[in-house]
Amino acid sequence: MGNLNKVKTLVLLCILELSCSPRWKRIEGSPMKFVSVGANGVWGVDQDNGVYYRSGTFHNEGSSGTGWESVDGSLKQIAAGQDVWGVDSSDRIFIRTGITSSNPTGTSWQQIAGGLKQIDVSSNAEAYSVWGVNSGDYIYRRTWVTKCTPTGAGWQMISGRLKFVSVGPAGVWGVNVHNNVFYRVGTYGNEGSAGTTWVHIQGKQLKQVSSGENVVWGVDNNNDVFIREEVPLPNQNLRGKQLVATEDGMNYTAYDVFLQPGETVCLTSPPSPLLNHVYYCVSGSGTGTASKGRVYEFSPDVVVAFSSGITCTVKVTSGEKLRLFCIFCDDVEPSVDRAVARSLSEIVGTDRDIDWGRGHSRRFLKKSDGFPISVHNTFGQAGARNALCYKHHVESAYYVKGRATYTWEEGAKEAETRIDATNGTVYSMNAHDPHHMIVHEDIEALCVFHPVLVGNENHDFSGEYSGFKPSE
CATH class of the missing domain: 2.130.10.30 (Regulator of chromosome condensation 1/beta-lactamase-inhibitor protein II)
Incomplete structure (x- = not known):
């Protein structure tokens, strides 16, 4: 698909329910x-x-x-x-x-x-x-x-x-x-x-x-x-669908994971390599207790991020599945424990809420948080048409709401989002690809950048393509 490494429309692994009635014809x-x-x-x-x-x-x-x-x-x-x-x-x-x-x-x-x-x-x-x-x-x-x-x-x-x-x-x-x-x-x-x-x-x-x-x-x-029904993840306690793979060259991997009501699971780094593990709660709720006894609440639009040395046992407390957007990236300082918990409501209206003219970029993780990636909730308004090119970063954008089309290679390639209650579309820009994003209906995307952003970067659409300066 050209240099735009991957556009995936992913469906959660199904659970096959067998009944007494014939299924084979x-x-x-x-x-x-x-x-x-x-x-x-x-x-x-x-x-x-x-x-x-x-x-x-x-x-x-x-x-x-x-x-x-x-x-x-x-x-x-x-x-x-x-x-x-x-x-x-x-x-x-x-x-x-x-x-x-x-x-x-x-x-x-x-x-x-x-x-x-x-x-x-x-x-x-x-x-x-x-x-x-x-x-x-x-x-x-x-x-x-x-x-x-x-x-x-x-x-x-x-x-x-x-x-x-x-x-x-x-x-x-x-x-x-x-x-x-x-x-x-x-x-x-x-x-x-x-x-x-x-x-x-x-x-x-x-x-x-x-x-x-x-x-x-x-x-x-x-x-x-x-x-x-399950797919290998860095944390073997989890099952789900892979959104960003190691060979994509993004310096992180990402997955969409569903936990069942009442299920208890340990969120952790694999023993090797040691990885930071970050969780964006898309839907559902749960309560987690970390290895040092701190309690974390998982609810929609909450990000909880841990360095490799911290484990967290989570129990799903809602009557619906707990859906987690999970990100794993190298922990270059495994001897230093780091943990961040932040909700969207804490970000809106602060300096982490960047109005980029055609929507908002809510920055859950930025450089001062001590992780090598930035994690954003991006809202885009219907009718927006943006020319983008990140020369100094790679980005994946996992669309979970709305409808948009990406075009690249000067319009020769295009792909439209396909989204429902349990599925989204991820666009991975791993080769600093010039591309256009056309928003047909208000969108919400979970975006990950590497290297990590300082946090105050914003778009300038006065030129041909907009991107961000190198991280300081």
Whole structure:
């Protein structure tokens, strides 16, 4: 997506509720040994390696379709995503060309150099990714794959050995010959990334996994189906969705976390590396007791920030979930304990409440607070059109209310916020990207800057782009 590293619309990991009524619907027609669903619809392979497309499912993944339509070719496994890829009985790799809304089955198969026994492809046009494993269980990722160049340019070998790999919004997951499950660090919500390392996910042995929209499905040797709802966080006591990842180059990571009513959890730094941990309460309420006995109240628009040496046990006291925007960043002075608790009501009307002409920036954390990041609640008025470029800082803006559009690369790229009660959209400006923010409806965004701001910086829209001076 150009230099604007990521625009993510994230959905909280679902909790699957099972009832006694049937949840599975049998699809009539030719028996299939393998099916795949993605942006280009539902595709399948039968026992004779015949290829089929499910009519009526193109760009309509939620539909069960109207019937199976035979497609030329012979494949043992197929992957439907932003494009349709497959492998045949000789491990040759193919991509389907000519797929359009008027011709959803495409026109022909184009062979891609290499050999894989299994392949998977993402549905995200802006983070297009193809992964696979060969007969030796070596892992490969297709390079230079984009919407405009779907065939890519080559294969990148990824460390490790897997017999099955899956790529999707929940990241890259796989299983090895022993049915151990692995997650690729740095790929959650960032499926276009190669990630950094494999982490063994304890608790279940599976023969196959599938990475979905904030959930991971799997099948074991008994053909029992499982679903995993949580995502790895620096604090293993928490579960949620990743907003800002390490490889984004922002010098911090961020997550959206929900705690259940009555739940008690310890907020802490991981043992290594030592991290400051900061919490913006979006909704719900709870009471926390820190390691030195101080009590902190978590309620909407309250920020509580701790250095790595402080832990805080929080119990959710409200009848609704406690939603926390969680930020982790390096603690360069771990021997010094620091804690800040500040509410929006304490900030409004003070020198921390900056009127930038088209809204307000309420600065919960600034340089004098002793943390390496600034945390702001930003309000923007409908109708605002702002040209922004932070040459000396990186910023992520997590939109939780309202509607706005970002454009960058001189208008060639754009993305609009998608927000509901449990989901938001994060824009990460990690390359000092010139961009425009267009506010359609009053917005509220939770913004994080690095390096930390002094706190009195303000915008000047008299020039081409507005930003902030280097932190003093």
